[in-house]
Amino acid sequence: MNHEQESLGRLERLSGSGAIDRARVLVDDDPPILRELGLTPDRARELLSTQPTQLESVGSQPSQLEAIVRALGRPPLMVVQGAVQGKHKLGADFPADIDGRITAVEPLLGSVGRVEFLNHDQSWGGTAWVVQRRDDHLLVVTNRHVARLVARRTARGDAVYMFAPGNVQYGAAVDFAEELGLDPDPRTVLAIDRFVYLADDIAADIAIGRIACPPAGSPLALQPLTLAEQDIAKDELVAVVGYPARDSLRNDPTLMERYFTGIYDVKRFSPGYLMAAEGPQILRHDCTTLGGNSGSPVISLCSGKVVGLHFAGRFGIGNSAVRASTIRAVLDSIPQGTSRTSTVVGSLPDPPPAAASLAGRPGYDPDFLQTHPVPLPQPGQHLPLAVPSDASAERPHELKYQNFGILFSVARRLPLLAAANIDARKRRPQKRHPQGWRRDGRIAADLQAGATDQGDPAVVAVSLVRPAAMAWGDDEETAALAFADGFHCPVACPWHLGLGPDNALWTGIEDHILTSPRTHGFRCVLFHGPILHEDDPRPEGAAAGIPMRYFKVVVMLAEIGGSGGELGLSASAYLLSQADLIQRLLQEQKVIESVEGFDFASYRTFQLRLCDLERISGFDFGALKAADPLAALVERGGAPGRPPRGVIELQSLDDIVL
Numbered sequence: 001m002n003h004e005q006e007s008l009g010r011l012e013r014l015s016g017s018g019a020i021d022r023a024r025v026l027v028d029d030d031p032p033i034l035r036e037l038g039l040t041p042d043r044a045r046e047l048l049s050t051q052p053t054q055l056e057s058v059g060s061q062p063s064q065l066e067a068i069v070r071a072l073g074r075p076p077l078m079v080v081q082g083a084v085q086g087k088h089k090l091g092a093d094f095p096a097d098i099d100g101r102i103t104a105v106e107p108l109l110g111s112v113g114r115v116e117f118l119n120h121d122q123s124w125g126g127t128a129w130v131v132q133r134r135d136d137h138l139l140v141v142t143n144r145h146v147a148r149l150v151a152r153r154t155a156r157g158d159a160v161y162m163f164a165p166g167n168v169q170y171g172a173a174v175d176f177a178e179e180l181g182l183d184p185d186p187r188t189v190l191a192i193d194r195f196v197y198l199a200d201d202i203a204a205d206i207a208i209g210r211i212a213c214p215p216a217g218s219p220l221a222l223q224p225l226t227l228a229e230q231d232i233a234k235d236e237l238v239a240v241v242g243y244p245a246r247d248s249l250r251n252d253p254t255l256m257e258r259y260f261t262g263i264y265d266v267k268r269f270s271p272g273y274l275m276a277a278e279g280p281q282i283l284r285h286d287c288t289t290l291g292g293n294s295g296s297p298v299i300s301l302c303s304g305k306v307v308g309l310h311f312a313g314r315f316g317i318g319n320s321a322v323r324a325s326t327i328r329a330v331l332d333s334i335p336q337g338t339s340r341t342s343t344v345v346g347s348l349p350d351p352p353p354a355a356a357s358l359a360g361r362p363g364y365d366p367d368f369l370q371t372h373p374v375p376l377p378q379p380g381q382h383l384p385l386a387v388p389s390d391a392s393a394e395r396p397h398e399l400k401y402q403n404f405g406i407l408f409s410v411a412r413r414l415p416l417l418a419a420a421n422i423d424a425r426k427r428r429p430q431k432r433h434p435q436g437w438r439r440d441g442r443i444a445a446d447l448q449a450g451a452t453d454q455g456d457p458a459v460v461a462v463s464l465v466r467p468a469a470m471a472w473g474d475d476e477e478t479a480a481l482a483f484a485d486g487f488h489c490p491v492a493c494p495w496h497l498g499l500g501p502d503n504a505l506w507t508g509i510e511d512h513i514l515t516s517p518r519t520h521g522f523r524c525v526l527f528h529g530p531i532l533h534e535d536d537p538r539p540e541g542a543a544a545g546i547p548m549r550y551f552k553v554v555v556m557l558a559e560i561g562g563s564g565g566e567l568g569l570s571a572s573a574y575l576l577s578q579a580d581l582i583q584r585l586l587q588e589q590k591v592i593e594s595v596e597g598f599d600f601a602s603y604r605t606f607q608l609r610l611c612d613l614e615r616i617s618g619f620d621f622g623a624l625k626a627a628d629p630l631a632a633l634v635e636r637g638g639a640p641g642r643p644p645r646g647v648i649e650l651q652s653l654d655d656i657v658l
Contacts, residue, residue, distance in 0.1 A: 008062045011052045022093060024048045031075070031089040076244055076288045078180055079267040082109055087269075094271060095237065101301040102239070102269070108304070111222050112241045112267065112297060114178040115142055116189065117150055118171030119164045124265070125149050126294040127242035128174045128192075128209065129306075130224045132331055138222060139334075140174055140192065140209045141327060142295030143311045144199040147172070147207035151195050159195035159207070160535035174211060176220055178243060180266045187218055194534060196334050204322045205311040206330050225297055227324040228305040231283075236274040237301040238285055240310055240319075244268055245292030265292060271301065283308040283321040358440065359390070361485070363400025364419040372569045374525045374555050376405075376419055380618030383532070384410045386490075388442035399442060399490050402482035403470045408490050409532075412545065413447050415493055417529040417619065418464040424514040424522040426472040428479035437461065440488045448489035459546055462495040463487065464528055469510065493530060494546045496537075499576065505605045505650060506550075506576050512653040513554050513572070520557035520567055527553040531575070531617055550576045551617050553610065555624060558658070569627035570658060573613040574650075575606045607656055609634065609646040630657045 011020070027034070027044045034044055047055065052062050074093075078085045087102040095101075111130040117123060126146035132139040150170035151159040161170045177188035192209035199206045214220040245264050272287035285298055289310060298308035298321045306324055313319030366375045376395065379385065385397040386408040392398075399406040404420035439448055467486030473479040485491070510526050513519055530547030538545045552574040560568040610621050610628040625631070634646050648655060 004062050008052050011062055011065060015052075020048060026089075026093075029089045031086060074270065074272050074286060074288045076268040076270045078263075079109055079241075079269050080180055081182070082106060082179075084109075084269045090271065098237075098271065098301070101237070102271070105239070105299055105301065105304050108223075108225055108299065109241055109267070109269070110176060110220065111225055113140075113174035113176035113188075113190075114243045114265075114267075114292075115146055115192075115295065116173045116175050118173065119168045120150055120170055122149065124175075124243075124245075124292075126292060127296040127310075129241075129295075129297045130222050131208070131227070131306075131327065132224050133213075134336065136213060138211050138213055138224070139196070139331070140211055141309060142207050142209065143205045143309070144203075144207045145205060145311070146294050147195050147198055147209070151198060151207075153198040153200060154535050154538075157197055157200075158534060159198035160533075172209065174209075176222065178266055180263065185219065188220055190214065190220075197330055199330075204326045204330075206309065206322060206327060208330065208334060225299070226305045227328050228300060228303060228307045231323045231325050232274060232300070232307055236307065237271070238274055238287065238298050238307060239269055239271045239301055240285070240287040240289055240293060240296045240298055241267065241269055242289070242293035242296030242310065244270075244288070244290035264290070274298075274307070283323055285310075285319050285321060287319060289313045289319050358401070358442065358485075358488075361400040361402055363395070363398050364405035365421050368421040368525060369521075369523060369555070369557050369569070371567055372557065374569070374624070375622065376407075377417065377527060377553075377624075378620040378622070379407060379416060380620070383412065383416065385416065386410050386443045386447065388440075390442055399440065401485035401488070401491070402478065403472065404465050404482075404485070406464070406490055408443065408447070410447060412532060414530065414547070415464045415491060416532075417527060418491070420465050420470060420526045420528070422469055422510060422514065422524050422526055423472050424511075426474065426479075427469075428471055428473065428476055429468070430471045430480060430483040437487055437489050437492055440490050443490060459494050459496050461492040463491050464493045465491060465526075466507065469526075496546050496548060499548065499550075499603050505653065506552075506574075508653055509552060509574055509605075509656070510554050512656065513556055513658065516556075516658055518556075518558045518570070518658050520559065523556070525555040527551075527555075527619075527621075529617065529619075531577070548578070551613055553613070553621065553624070555627070569624065570629055571610055571621070571624040571627040572629060572656065572658065573608055573610045575608055575613065575616070576603060577606065578603050605650045607648045607650055612646055633657055 024045065027041050027048065030041050034041060046058060047060050047065050050058050050060070050065075052065060055061055055065060075086065075090070077087060083106060084102050087099045090098050113128055114124050115126045115128050117125055126142055128140040128142040130138050131141045147159060150172050151161050153159050161172075163169050172192040173189050174192065175189045177185055190211040192211055195207055195209045197206065197208040214222060243265055270287040270289060272285055275284035275286055283298065285308070287298070289296070293310050293313070296310040297306045298310055299305070300307050308321030308323055309327055310319060310321045364376060366373050368374070376398070386399070387396060388399050390400070395405070397407050399408055403422075404418055406415045407417040407419075408414075409416040439445055463486045465486050467483045470486050471479045471483035473482060510524060514522055514524055529551060531549035531551055532545070532547060533549065536545030536547055553571060554574075555569060555571045557567050558570040560566050607630055609631045610625045611631065614621055614625070630646065630648070648657065650656065
């Protein structure tokens, strides 16, 4: 059956429901939708008075007549500069005060935008709208099937952006000013920095993204749309606001072209009514929609509140939406702390007293290199840190051990940073390992799950400091103490075996530097920690996500300018990663290698500039950045046979730039 025959069948049903008769009455008001269809009132009356089977005799087709009937009954009105066009001539299907009701909700339309994609072969993919304000950002809601074009769900229910072919990362944004006749304005486009919720396949079709509040001077005045307090079953006067797109796979292309006259992808306001519900989470409505309406709000024209989230439909037949109560339940499940600028505070109530065996530990020594102090890096303000019961005012978050100290994350229940002093000349190998991991009484016991509660046989506990490297001192007792301290639970970090259970290149970095002829006094400072990321896997039963990337910074004294020169600091940075962070880093720096040639199959070791590690890790390394030999090499334009690039993949320890 061809498209015109299908249209004849639908016209019969429309005639039986009285829709054609109502359309004849509406034509007398010369509604603006007729001009959009390219028709005069006289021509529309002629077609509406012709039998559908005789339309060819007057130079028309059934699909054109169907378009007229549907456009007059459920018009997709254009939004221009925030105002709905044609709202004064909508006819008998709607109440007499429909224009006033539409005017009342027009202030909400600026908070509805088009979902734009970055690095995707599809430039945009649906509609999103502001649903809530939280601290320094806004939450926007769209459909799961829209977000999943560029993002994937993590085990926690949030999402991370995927990578396109060529290893360029996808992204998404919301453009709140895609209206007919408006010139593009980058100030109206706000990036979705992350999706804080992405439904799984058996849940309601919802995704929640996070955008920044518009900056001062922005043309946008975004206000969250209010969700209805109660679900409404049917007959409520509503409108769908969104961006109908050409959708020939699911809709009759001939009818669609006649109805929308080739004008797609811009903001439209489609009034209609709620219909009988299909289930406890689904609303039905008869507003005119196309594929780009995915994620549109269904707004009550009685209350001005959102009653649903449009997610599916067939043009001219019916549409489905997620109920407002379901959206509200999802929002309530998202933790309030979704901001990345929360304050770092100690949050342990009444910590237990310090264990007697750990009393008096010196912890990390910032003056260990003697001539040049190396203070602790400052953590970014994104994760709360534990406050041990023996904390000092100078270092309120450090868990102090022999020859090293730990900064411990309350939220992730793992060590965020190990700061160690290593003296290779005073090493005293230890033969007897402690039996199992031991709790540290200076912080709450339920935080110390890193050594035991992994939930996956592929995850093991490893010490963030190498106990063998810590085993040094002026006497055997001190070395044994430092060795045993490396087996306390707050030092244990979950290590996925996919990283490589025995990565000799990664573990050999500090020893290589200690034995380098450039290292003065065979001493170094080592900072070591995980890179925490949204897509860290969390196996069922695990206490927290499993880090899949690690960093090291090795600081030593070296003779500046060669033999006999003045002693100064040298600080080099390293990353154990599957290359994704390096790829993103180069992409930000517009280096061509960021878009091609990356293999993510295995974990590798990279040397990178300390300034770049700061952005990846969230730690501030302060003045150490000025002591970075790789950064200095890049500034000099590279070396013979080595391009001036801020990242080096290490094939061997001899590749390290010192």
